[in-house]
Amino acid sequence: MDEALLRTLTPTVIGVLGRRGAGFAAAEDAVQEALVEALRVWPDDPPRDPQGWLVTVAWRKFLDAVRADTSRRRREIVVDEEPARGPGAEVDDTLQLYFLCAHPSLTPASAVALTLRAVGGLTTRQIAQAYLVPEATMAQRISRAKRTVSGVRFDQPGDVATVLRVLYLIFNEGYSGDVDLSAEAIRLARLLAARTHHAEVAGLLALMLLHHARRPARTRPDGSLVPLAEQDRGRWDTRLIAEGVEVLQAALARDRLGEFQAQAAIAALHADARSAEETDWVQIVEWYDELVRLTESPVARLNRAVAVGEADGPPAGLAALAELDPSLPRHAAVAAYLHERNGNLGTAARLYAEAARAAPNLPEREHLTRQAARLNAELRS
Amino acid sequence: MAKYLLLKHYRGAPAAVNDVPMDQWSPEEVMAHVQYMNDFARRLEGTGEFVDEQALSPRGGWVRYDGEGRPPVTDGPFAETKDLIAGWMVIDVDTYERALALAGELSAAPGAGGKPIHEWLEVRPFLGAPPTITE
Numbered sequence: 001m002d003e004a005l006l007r008t009l010t011p012t013v014i015g016v017l018g019r020r021g022a023g024f025a026a027a028e029d030a031v032q033e034a035l036v037e038a039l040r041v042w043p044d045d046p047p048r049d050p051q052g053w054l055v056t057v058a059w060r061k062f063l064d065a066v067r068a069d070t071s072r073r074r075r076e077i078v079v080d081e082e083p084a085r086g087p088g089a090e091v092d093d094t095l096q097l098y099f100l101c102a103h104p105s106l107t108p109a110s111a112v113a114l115t116l117r118a119v120g121g122l123t124t125r126q127i128a129q130a131y132l133v134p135e136a137t138m139a140q141r142i143s144r145a146k147r148t149v150s151g152v153r154f155d156q157p158g159d160v161a162t163v164l165r166v167l168y169l170i171f172n173e174g175y176s177g178d179v180d181l182s183a184e185a186i187r188l189a190r191l192l193a194a195r196t197h198h199a200e201v202a203g204l205l206a207l208m209l210l211h212h213a214r215r216p217a218r219t220r221p222d223g224s225l226v227p228l229a230e231q232d233r234g235r236w237d238t239r240l241i242a243e244g245v246e247v248l249q250a251a252l253a254r255d256r257l258g259e260f261q262a263q264a265a266i267a268a269l270h271a272d273a274r275s276a277e278e279t280d281w282v283q284i285v286e287w288y289d290e291l292v293r294l295t296e297s298p299v300a301r302l303n304r305a306v307a308v309g310e311a312d313g314p315p316a317g318l319a320a321l322a323e324l325d326p327s328l329p330r331h332a333a334v335a336a337y338l339h340e341r342n343g344n345l346g347t348a349a350r351l352y353a354e355a356a357r358a359a360p361n362l363p364e365r366e367h368l369t370r371q372a373a374r375l376n377a378e379l380r381s
Numbered sequence: 382m383a384k385y386l387l388l389k390h391y392r393g394a395p396a397a398v399n400d401v402p403m404d405q406w407s408p409e410e411v412m413a414h415v416q417y418m419n420d421f422a423r424r425l426e427g428t429g430e431f432v433d434e435q436a437l438s439p440r441g442g443w444v445r446y447d448g449e450g451r452p453p454v455t456d457g458p459f460a461e462t463k464d465l466i467a468g469w470m471v472i473d474v475d476t477y478e479r480a481l482a483l484a485g486e487l488s489a490a491p492g493a494g495g496k497p498i499h500e501w502l503e504v505r506p507f508l509g510a511p512p513t514i515t516e
Binding site for chain 1: 382384425426427428429430431432433473475506508509510511512513514515516
């Protein structure tokens with residue numbers, strides 16, 4: 001069965017129900033029910049017209065739900081709770097869904113869940129599995145999110161920046177369970193990029209493609225992390241890199257620079273180097289300068305210190321690091337790396353151990369512990 | 382979102398404010414306590430923040446590998462074990478501050494005299510998955 005097709009059709013079908021007068025919350029519920037039924041029925045009995053099938057079943061689910069609300073008064077509230085849009089309105093339903101699901105009134109976790117369901121066409125169960133929470137919890141998170149946006153008009157343009165933030169979060173979650181969230185984020189970013197001419201949408205898509213290209217080389221079969229410098233670049237996906245670079249160049253040509261384009265430019269420079277030694281660190285530092293200017297982000301400053309260490313030598317990197325707050329996440333890890341490059345192995349070993357204790361996830365902790373162990377063994381011999 | 386473990390101890394935590402052993406409460410006080418805990422979990426399910434809760438028996442022992450082909454060695458339980466975990470709740474929340482606020486509410490569960498126990502709960506962040514974008 002073509003589950004990908006099912007996902008692609010989801011926002012369209014929600015849009016169709018919206019045009020017929022269903023409010024967002026009710027339409028989304030009905031389409032989710034139709035989706036679950038499709039997953040059950042289609043493998044044995046594939047429809048000739050998948051979209052028509054979904055519209056028919058979802059509309060019936062919607063009408064059932066309305067009828068189930070026995071009180072006529074309640075029924076009017078259901079239909080009136082959100083302004084329905086009449087036919088012929090010149091609005092892109094799918095684009096509006098992106099804006100609604102990433103509405104600023106939602107918490108990041110709610111926006112992520114709602115986007116994956118209403119725009120991504122994932123079932124509640126799949127989203128719950130991806131985020132390792134019970135299905136009931138995820139169902140509640142989604143219905144609360146829908147209540148939160150229930151007063152939002154469905155036909156006003158939203159803020160692209162909040163949508164990008166949500167897609168970035170989904171991409172960064174990576175792969176867990178049977179849903180590849182990185183691939184899903186790329187799919188949603190492509191869909192969005194096809195509907196807007198926003199340079200940062202292209203910037204984020206390029207960033208995702210360039211990082212996704214490295215995925216085969218990022219981890220060993222046992223799940224441990226391979227640092228960028230040690231990755232087998234022959235395993236990077238050259239097709240994704242080529243696409244990412246092309247998307248990025250088109251975005252940069254629009255001359256509306258933003259943080260995602262700057263990050264993508266850094267990823268593109270890494271992708272461009274055939275070996276770690278050939279990396280153009282001087283240009284990478286320049287892009288980090290742009291990124292710091294655009295975002296004031298302490299994480300960008302920390303990564304900039306690493307790049308400065310590569311471009312101008314470890315002492316310069318340490319000098320750049322000295323200007324930053326030592327309580328920043330991963331500060332000790334960066335300090336350890338620069339100290340080792342500078343030949344201070346004892347200090348580096350101590351800092352790697354400190355960084356391992358503060359690591360926010362298991363693969364990083366194990367990587368840092370191995371670094372400390374490697375240096376301590378070297379110091380003993 | 383990040384997951385946190387709210388850890389409840391039989392022993393090992395600093396003394397609670399309302400520090401009366403549960404077997405000294407009235408049956409109604411015990412029921413009120415259980416009701417509070419259940420309501421709390423259901424409410425977190427409703428806010429989309431609940432992941433798991435489990436209670437542990439205070440009984441149990443120590444076990445370790447004793448070499449190829451030999452059965453594992455067991456020992457204990459030790460009556461003097463300083464740290465004895467009673468159970469946990471796992472939550473999935475937006476911020477550390479939210480985790481602290483929820484742990485605070487859980488610690489207010491009623492005990493003897495129907496008054497909050499003010500027991501100390503340990504809040505521990507999970508080690509999650511590494512982010513895809515690292516530089």
